[in-house]
Amino acid sequence: MASDDRLAAVLFDMDGTLVDSEKVWSVGLTELATHYGGELSAQARHAMVGSNMTESMRLLHADLGLPASVSTHASLVWLESRVKELFHGGVEWRPGAKELLAALRSEGVPLALVTATHRHLVDVALLTIGADNFDAVVAGDEVDRTKPHPMPYLTAARLVGATAPQCVAVEDSPNGVRSARAAGCAVLAVPCEVALDPEGVTLVDSLLDVDVAYLRKLIA
Numbered sequence: 001m002a003s004d005d006r007l008a009a010v011l012f013d014m015d016g017t018l019v020d021s022e023k024v025w026s027v028g029l030t031e032l033a034t035h036y037g038g039e040l041s042a043q044a045r046h047a048m049v050g051s052n053m054t055e056s057m058r059l060l061h062a063d064l065g066l067p068a069s070v071s072t073h074a075s076l077v078w079l080e081s082r083v084k085e086l087f088h089g090g091v092e093w094r095p096g097a098k099e100l101l102a103a104l105r106s107e108g109v110p111l112a113l114v115t116a117t118h119r120h121l122v123d124v125a126l127l128t129i130g131a132d133n134f135d136a137v138v139a140g141d142e143v144d145r146t147k148p149h150p151m152p153y154l155t156a157a158r159l160v161g162a163t164a165p166q167c168v169a170v171e172d173s174p175n176g177v178r179s180a181r182a183a184g185c186a187v188l189a190v191p192c193e194v195a196l197d198p199e200g201v202t203l204v205d206s207l208l209d210v211d212v213a214y215l216r217k218l219i220a
Contacts, residue, residue, distance in 0.1 A: 006166070006216070006219060006220065007109060007166070007167075007168060007215055007216045007218075007219045007220075008110065008157075008160070008161075008162035008163070008166035008167055008219075009109065009110040009111065009112060009135075009156075009157065009160040009161075009162045009166065009167045009168075010104055010109055010110075010111055010112075010167065010168050010169075010170065010215060011111075011112045011113075011114050011153055011156045011157065011160075011167050011168070011169045011170070011180070011185065012101075012111065012112070012113055012114065012169075012170045013050075013113075013114060013115060013169075013170060013171045013172060013173070013176045014113055014114075014115040014117060014122065014125060014129070015115065015116075015117060015172075016049065016050075016094070016172040016173065016192035016193055017094060017097070017170055017171060017172040017176075017190060017192070018093065018094060018097045018101070018113075018129060019091040019092060019093055019094060019097070019125060019128065019129060020091065020092040020093070020094055020192075021087070021091045021125065022049060022172075022192060022193045024083060024086045024087065024091060025048075025083060026045060027082075027086060028079050028082045028083040028086065029045060029048070029056075029060065029079065031082060032060065032075060032078055032079050032082070033060065033063075033064060035078065036064055036066060036070070038063075038064035038065075038066075040060060040063060040064070041063050043063075044059050044060065044062075044063035046193065046194050047059050048060075049172075049173045049174075049175075049192075049193050049194050050116065050147060050148075050171075050172070050173025050174060050175035050176045051116065051147075051175055052116045052140055052146040052147065053076055053079075053080075053116070053117075053118060053140060054072065054076070057072040057073075057075045057076050057079070058072060060075065061075065080118065080120075080121060083121060084120070084121055084124055087121060087124040087125050088124055088127075090127075090128050091125055091128045091129075093128075094190075094192065094206075094207060095206045095207060095208050096206055096207030096208035096209070096210065097207050099207075099208075100207050100210055100211070100212075101129075101130075101133050103211060103212050104212055104215075105133060107212050109212065109215075110135045110136075110160040110161070110162070111133060111134050111135055111160075112134055112135060112136040112137065112138065112156040112157075112159060112160050113126075113129075113134045113136070113137045113138070113156075114138045114152045114153055114156045114169070115137075115138070115139055115140060115152075116140040116146050116147050116152075116175075116176075117139060117140055118139055118140050118141040119137075119139035119140075119141055119142060122137060122139045135159070135160050136156055136159035136160050138152050138155050138156045138159070140152075143155055147173075147175045147176050147178070147179035148174075148175040148176075148178035148179045148182070149179060149182070150164075150179055150180075150182035150183035150184075151179075151183075152179055152183075153167075153169055153179055153180050153182075153183035153185055154183045157183070157185070163184075164183040164184040164185045165184045165185070165186070166219065167185045167186070167219075168185065168186045168187070168188055168215050168218050168219065169183070169185035169186070169187050169188070170187075170188045170190065170207075171187060171188070171189055171190070172189070172190050172191060172192040172193070172196075173192075173193075173194065173196075174194065174196060174197070177189055177196060177197070177201055181200055181201070186202070186218040186219055187200070187201040187202065188201070188202050188204065188210065188215070188218065189201040189202065189203045189204070190203075190204055190205075190206065190207055191203075191205075202218055
């Protein structure tokens with residue numbers, strides 16, 4: 001195990017951090033709302049960023065005023081089926097993400113993917129991102145508690161043989177930031193769809209501004 005004063009691993013969120021898939025989710029959510037004869041509000045959509053799937057469906061149903069007889073599970077199945085179709089068309093990298101992954105891999109830094117998205121969708125996104133880029137993957141349906149609980153990041157750190165304080169977590173959502181901070185990671189926050197509170201994190205506009213040396217300094 002690495003000593004506590006050096007970078008042991010980098011733990012990446014997926015949607016909105018490595019790939020611009022939040023826009024894909026927005027397409028699916030908009031179509032789902034239309035399927036129910038409604039229109040999803042911007043406020044509800046923003047609240048979903050970084051949330052687990054169950055919470056997102058609860059927010060959608062409340063926003064549309066759907067009766068209790070409409071199953072949130074049925075909504076989830078509909079949404080994931082549609083998003084899976086869209087993911088198969090490929091997802092776009094966020095600026096600087098592909099290059100940063102390549103630089104970290106070339107220096108032998110262990111990497112993990114930590115996402116609230118369910119594994120069957122993650123596997124499709126990995127066709128673009130590259131499964132071989134990651135030493136571990138923690139999907140939303142593979143842990144008992146999802147973001148903002150610390151469990152996903154604690155699990156990822158353990159899987160790569162590190163402790164959370166030895167790791168930098170890279171996040172784009174308030175829930176993701178809370179999860180990583182609660183686990184004890186150093187947090188690099190890169191806003192995508194929603195603004196982030198700068199307290200307790202290192203905030204950058206883009207991963208184009210980040211290299212391996214920058215991440216090492218966040219631990220040292």
